[in-house]
Amino acid sequence: MKLQQIRAFCVVVDEAMSISRAARVLCMTQPAVSKQIKQLEDSLGATLLVRSKSRLLGLTDVGEDVLRSARAMLAAAQDIGLIVSDHQQRAQGRLVIATTHTHARYALQDIIPSFARRHPEIALNIVQANPSEIADLVLTGQADLGISTLPPALPPSVVAIPCYTFKHVLIGPPDHAVFNGPITLETMAAYPLITYSEQHAIGRRLIQAFDDAGLAPKIAVRGTDVEVMKYYASIGLGLAVIPVIAYSSDLDRNLAAAPIDHLFPTSTVYVVARRGAYWPRHQYDFVETVAPGLTRDKVDDAMSGAIAVEG
Numbered sequence: 036m037k038l039q040q041i042r043a044f045c046v047v048v049d050e051a052m053s054i055s056r057a058a059r060v061l062c063m064t065q066p067a068v069s070k071q072i073k074q075l076e077d078s079l080g081a082t083l084l085v086r087s088k089s090r091l092l093g094l095t096d097v098g099e100d101v102l103r104s105a106r107a108m109l110a111a112a113q114d115i116g117l118i119v120s121d122h123q124q125r126a127q128g129r130l131v132i133a134t135t136h137t138h139a140r141y142a143l144q145d146i147i148p149s150f151a152r153r154h155p156e157i158a159l160n161i162v163q164a165n166p167s168e169i170a171d172l173v174l175t176g177q178a179d180l181g182i183s184t185l186p187p188a189l190p191p192s193v194v195a196i197p198c199y200t201f202k203h204v205l206i207g208p209p210d211h212a213v214f215n216g217p218i219t220l221e222t223m224a225a226y227p228l229i230t231y232s233e234q235h236a237i238g239r240r241l242i243q244a245f246d247d248a249g250l251a252p253k254i255a256v257r258g259t260d261v262e263v264m265k266y267y268a269s270i271g272l273g274l275a276v277i278p279v280i281a282y283s284s285d286l287d288r289n290l291a292a293a294p295i296d297h298l299f300p301t302s303t304v305y306v307v308a309r310r311g312a313y314w315p316r317h318q319y320d321f322v323e324t325v326a327p328g329l330t331r332d333k334v335d336d337a338m339s340g341a342i343a344v345e346g
Contacts, residue, residue: 036078038112041105043071044083048102052084052091103175107192110176110309128315129158133169133178135235137261138304141280142199143182146324154317165234165259173307179318181307182325184236195305196337198326202296203237204282206265207274209291218293220248227255227273229264236302241276244299265290278302308338 043061047068050056058065076083083098084091094102134143139161151159162178166186172178174190185195205218213222224245231238238257245252255273258264261281268275269289276299282292306322306329308314319331329337 036075038108040071040075040078041108043068044075045102045105045109047072047084047091048094052093054091106175106177107309110312113176115313128156128317129160130180130317130321131160131162131178132180132182132321133162133164133172133307134182135165135169135184136163136259137278137281138182139163140261141278142201142304143325146321150321150324154320157317165232166236167234170307173309176309176312179308179312180322182304183307184302184304186234187239192310194308194310194338196308196322196329196334198304198306198322198329200301200303202279202294202301203276203299204279204292205274205276205295206268206282206287206290206292208269208271208289211271211274211291213274214291214293218295218298220245220250220298223274223298224250224252227253229256229258229267229273229275230254231264231276232257232259235259237276237278237299240299240302306334310338 043057043063046060047054047057050060054065054068058068061068063071072084079101081097081101082095083101085093085095085098132143139147143161147159147161151157162172164172166181166183167188169178169181169183170186170190170193173181174193182198189195205213205223207213207226211226213226216222228241230241233239233242242252253273256264256267258267261277264275264277265281265287267273269287276295279292279294282290284292306325314334319334322329322334323331
């Protein structure tokens with residue numbers, strides 16, 4: 036089993052099981068890519084890809100399991116390159132951040148440009164995903180860091196470091212009756228609601244709060260894009276619960292907002308990282324820019340500590 040074979044396997048999967056596209060990515064001929072994968076399967080004594088004549092249809096069950104470890108091996112190999120480059124203080128590198136639309140659009144809107152100006156030599160890439168996808172992207176080395184709330188389940192090989200918190204607001208058309216008096220779970224339950232999916236901590240907490248109160252909310256839409264949620268709220272499809280950072284009284288003039296901190300706890304956003312991964316200097320700098328209290332020493336302590344509990 037060789038690293039080149041593992042890379043060929045992963046690229047074929049990433050390129051939708053297309054040998055021709057994988058060959059272009061790897062700068063190899065198609066027969067060479069096929070040979071690399073066949074050699075990998077022979078060395079493992081297992082079939083990783085489902086084939087139909089000359090076509091690849093997908094992954095076998097064992098292929099699914101091997102893929103995760105294969106990606107981790109490629110990520111570890113990349114770490115070795117980062118270690119050498121960092122120790123030689125070469126002014127180059129990359130940083131892939133996986134985050135949700137909300138954090139990319141609002142929480143990181145000043146941080147990303149500031150980091151890019153300080154580190155023009157670093158190729159910065161932002162990948163948008165939901166919290167579960169973010170954890171998987173980090174685990175498999177496709178992202179260096181994640182910025183998100185915790186997913187329903189956090190893999191043991193991933194560390195979540197508390198970063199910052201945010202509150203929530205209830206939004207809807209300015210003339211909506213809900214804004215005429217005190218907002219309670221009971222008054223909210225009387226109207227259709229727009230909320231995040233249960234992949235997001237906000238969505239889970241909203242449902243849990245209603246369950247604890249013995250109420251059955253009317254969920255009109257479950258979303259992941261706060262801009263879409265705001266639009267649906269503005270046209271009266273339902274009241275939406277969103278992070279306060281995503282609402283602006285100046286920009287969102289077709290919406291009213293009311294705090295609901297008395298109904299729901301604040302949400303904690305975490306830096307998600309692969310346990311044992313090497314951190315180059317610019318990665319520490321990015322995290323400390325996001326959360327000034329997260330110094331290199333505190334990050335190292337957290338990386339060697341316990342897995343975070345949802346907060």
